[in-house]
Amino acid sequence: MEVITTAIPDVVIIEPKVFGDERGFFLESYHxxxxRELTGVTSDFVQDNHSRSKQNVLRGLHYQIQQPQGKLVRVVLGSVLDVAVDIRKNSETFGKWVGYILSANNKRQLWVPPGFAHGFLVVSEQAEVLYKTTDYYAPQYERSILWNDPDIGIEWGLNDDPIISAKDAQGQRLKEAEVFS
Known part of the structure; x- marks a missing residue:
């Protein structure tokens, strides 16, 4: 397993060691x-989530203002542009974002720490995303930042409007959102 740093030091890409031959492949998706040794993250994961979406579906940008969740995200079918936005008000990278292609082919994972909003855009015909969380889903604390907030300026690479949920359409702009201090 190798850790690749990103433009926001707290967000890292995990690249597993893949053992493959004519039969297929094997990898440790989590150890x-x-x-802990490679990332310094000592939180325990308490919940696994699995979503399936079709092309051009955009989910996010989600976070929980209480019971914040760290997320270890990977794709087992297709590919997505996975995005993390720093919403920690006192952070040097507040309001900044990073985005990376996660796919069944590259087998990379993205560690999104608590204090970040998270979302993804499906860029393949369909995609299945698995992610581990460091705290339980708590709908009463869930918040959403608008996926196209001009103050953040995420470059989604879209040609058409994405398919979003009614809840995500109601997301707030970062400057109006409840964020972490």
Whole structure:
């Protein structure tokens, strides 16, 4: 397993060691001891989530203002542009974003720490995303930042409007959103 740093130091890409031959491949998708040693993250994961979406579906930008969740995200079918936005008011990278292609082919994972909004855009015909969280889903604390907030300026690479949920359409702009201090 290798850790690749990003423009926001707290967000990292995890690249697993893949053992492949004519039969297929094997990889460790998660190894607690190695993950902790390489990232310094000591939180336990308490919930696994699995979503399936069709092309051009955009989910996010989600976070929980209480019971914040760190997320270890990977794709097992297709590919997505996975995005993390720093919403920690006192951070040097507040309001900045990073985005990376995660796919079944590249087998990379993205660590999105608590204090970040998270979202993804499906860029393949369909995609299945698995992610581990460091806290339980708490709908009463869930918040959403508008996916196309001009103050953040995420470059989604869209040619058409994405398919979003009614809830995500009601997301707030970062300057109006409840964020972490």
């Amino acid at each position: 607690q001891q190695k993950f």
